[in-house]
Amino acid sequence: xxxxxxxxxxxxxxxxxxxxxxxxxxxxxxxxxxxxxxxxxxxxxxxxxxxxxxxxxxxxxxxxxxxxxxxxxxxxxxxxxxxxxxxxxxxxxxxxxxxxxxxxxxxxxxxxxxxxxxxxxxxxxxxxxxxxxxxxxxxxxxxxxxxxxxxxxxxxxxxxxxxxxxxxxxxxxxxxxxxxxxxxxxxxxxxxxxxxxxxxxxxxxxx
Numbered sequence: 185x186x187x188x189x190x191x192x193x194x195x196x197x198x199x200x201x202x203x204x205x206x207x208x209x210x211x212x213x214x215x216x217x218x219x220x221x222x223x224x225x226x227x228x229x230x231x232x233x234x235x236x237x238x239x240x241x242x243x244x245x246x247x248x249x250x251x252x253x254x255x256x257x258x259x260x261x262x263x264x265x266x267x268x269x270x271x272x273x274x275x276x277x278x279x280x281x282x283x284x285x286x287x288x289x290x291x292x293x294x295x296x297x298x299x300x301x302x303x304x305x306x307x308x309x310x311x312x313x314x315x316x317x318x319x320x321x322x323x324x325x326x327x328x329x330x331x332x333x334x335x336x337x338x339x340x341x342x343x344x345x346x347x348x349x350x351x352x353x354x355x356x357x358x359x360x361x362x363x364x365x366x367x368x369x370x371x372x373x374x375x376x377x378x379x380x381x382x383x384x385x386x387x388x389x390x391x
Contacts, residue, residue, distance in 0.1 A: 190345055190389045191337075193330040197321025198381040199314045203306035206284050206373065209250060210291055211273040211300040219254070219268050226270040229298035236294035237276050240287040246277035250302075273302070279309065284373040292371070306375050318382035319349070326386045340391030350383035 212233060214225035237247060250273025258266045276291070278284045284304075292299040308314060327341075334341050 190387050191330055191334060191339075191341070192385060192387040193326045193333065194350075194383060194385045195322045195324070195326025195329060196381065196383045197318045197323075197325055198379050199317045199321070200377045200379045201308065201314055202281075203308050203375050203378045204279070204281050205307045205309050206278050206281055206375065207305045207307070208276045208278060208284070208288055208291070209273070209302040209304060210276065210288075210295075211250060211271055211302060212295050212298040213269065213271045213300050214298050215267055215269045217265065217267060222254070222268040222270045226272050226298065229295045230272045230274060233274060233291050233295040233299065236290045237274075237287065240290045241280065241283060242276050242278060242287060246279070248275050249273065250275045271300070281373070281375055285370045288373065289370045304373070306378055308378065308380070311380060314380040315382060318380050319384065322382040322384045323347075323386065326384055330386065330388055334388075334390075342389035342391040345387040345389055347387075348385045350385065 210233060212226050212229035214222050214229060216222035216225055234247060238244060251271070252273060253271045254268065256266060256268050258264050276287070278287050288301075288304075292301065330341055
């Protein structure tokens with residue numbers, strides 16, 4: 185049996201940092217007896233919500249249409265009056281996290297009773313720097329393990345023969361979210377922290 189020419193070790197690394205971008209998933213919902221009326225009401229509320237977002241500092245390029253739906257209900261077994269409901273979604277990217285609560289409150293207030301909120305998601309504007317730091321930690325973890333194993337085997341580490349990177353997507357910690365402080369108060373946004381991870385597998389030659 186030929187001697188193994190090296191040692192292969194995997195390492196992992198992670199970096200946690202507060203996110204600096206939040207995407208608000210908003211919407212408006214209206215109900216009326218005709219399709220024309222319900223679309224008019226929903227569109228009016230959506231226009232008010234969109235105008236409030238722009239006025240609060242959200243860039244037009246950071247607004248996009250979300251889920252849109254229209255359905256009809258006429259009660260159990262078709263016994264009730266026909267009612268049409270329209271739902272128009274809007275996603276807004278807020279790049280100034282400190283203003284997110286104010287932006288959210290303004291948008292919901294502008295749309296009134298038609299306003300709906302589906303949630304929010306957090307991310308980093310520049311995840312590449314965090315990913316690089318996580319890779320550095322992953323490689324260091326692999327090197328530490330390799331040195332320890334080589335020492336136990338009475339060997340030394342030589343040159344790196346190859347490196348293979350794994351995939352570890354960002355992992356949000358369950359600390360972010362929004363809470364309504366009072367009926368007319370600003371919504372508080374708590375971003376918490378988000379983890380960026382990396383994994384590498386490295387093969388060293390024996391020294």
